[in-house]
Amino acid sequence: MLAGVRVLDLATLAAAPLAATYLGEFGADVIKVEQPGVGDPIRTWGAQRDGVGLMWKSVSRNKRSITLDMRGPDGQKLLRRLVEQVDVVVTNTRPQTLRKWGLDYASLRAVNERVVMLHITGFGLTGPKSERPGFGTLGEAMSGFAHITGEADGPPTLPPFMLADGVASLNAAYAVLMALYHRDVHGGPGQLIDINLVDPLARLLEQTLLGYDQLGTVARRAGNRWDISAPRNTYRTADGKWLAMSGSSPALALRVFRAIGRADLIGDAEFSDPQRRLARAREVDEVVAAWVAAHTLTEAMAVFEAEEVAAAPVYDIEDLLRDDQLRHREVFVPVADDELGSMTVQTPVPRFSETDGRVDHLGPRLGEHNAEVFGELLGLDDTELTDLHRRGVL
Secondary structure, eight states, X not given: OOTTOEEEEOOOSSHHHHHHHHHHHTTOEEEEEEOTTTOOGGGGSSOXXXXXXXXXXXXXXXXXXXXXXXXXXXXXXXXXXXXXXXXXXXXXXXXXXXXXXXXXXXXXXHHOXXXXXXXXXXXOSSSTTTTSOOOHHHHHHHTSHHHHSSOTXXXXXXXXXXXXXXXXXXXXXXXXXXXXXXXXXXXXXXOEEEEESSHHHHHHTHHHHHHHHHHOOOOOOOTTOBTTBSSEEEEEOTTSOEEEEEOOSHHHHHHHHHHTTOXXXXXXXXXXXXXXXXXXXXXXXXXXXXXXXXXXXXXXXXXXXXXXXXXXXOOOHHHHHHOHHHHHTTOEEEEEETTTEEEEEEOOSOOOSSOOOOOOOOOOOTTTTXXXXXXHHHOOOHHHHHHHHHTTOO
């Protein structure tokens, strides 16, 4: 789908490289630029096997790796030459640093007016915090996510995965596609895309804004409950497992009462009326929890599936890999790798009827494609490459 689109990925941990990954899954030629001898910090981030970073292998799938010292004038000159040959530049370096290096958007547009530059930062390219370093944890805190996550009497809770980075990366990927569409279909110029780690997650939490703006309410932590539906919680089964349930629509909530043998509640306006039921969310939870606690997970799910109740088991990773629905859709696939032998990763998420995404290979070795890329794009020969390596530029 994106064959012919060339992306220069200058970024490190983690939202910006992920956005480039999504483009590469659908055919874009993504060239990963890394610091010589060091590489992207995600190479050493998280779990490793035999010194090989597992997250690196997945996030850098389908990318070609080159090394280039962007901190020095020779590397900066080479980078500007590469920019002449690409459609998209992805970065997350602080704005003042890029300006100092002559690699900011204005400088790169001067050599390629059609270039689309995606710049992801902690707080955005403008404003009093624009030069501050930022990571996803800060976005999860400042977006309001941590404030409303956790038990009512517990502390604000952060997610144990890169939530803010992931949400920002998805916004970024579709923003790049819109910029390319504007350029290639409507004849527009290239442009700069400014995305930070706070705004995208805050957008998903917009209900807290609407409630505050119109009603003066400040959302509070409520565990697994949510003030738009009841029942909505996780419930422990007789065999010590857990299931989750949502009664987000009126019909679904009434099905729950029927499934657990409490059809009497359907005729009680205190429980059948959505708003009045919310006021009794704790009572609803107690009724559902008592029924679930008397049944094993298999027994409870059999009843809920028969009654078309919106319920699901709470999976760990082993359960996830065993699930028949996900196995049917081949969500997780093994990919051959010359360092690890094979590693199972998740396939690209969007499914198209004609042009599915793919995982051609996992993350490459540092600088694995130097000769290939610099020869292909800039016409550098072996002698020139050897000299650049000797001088520490590559």
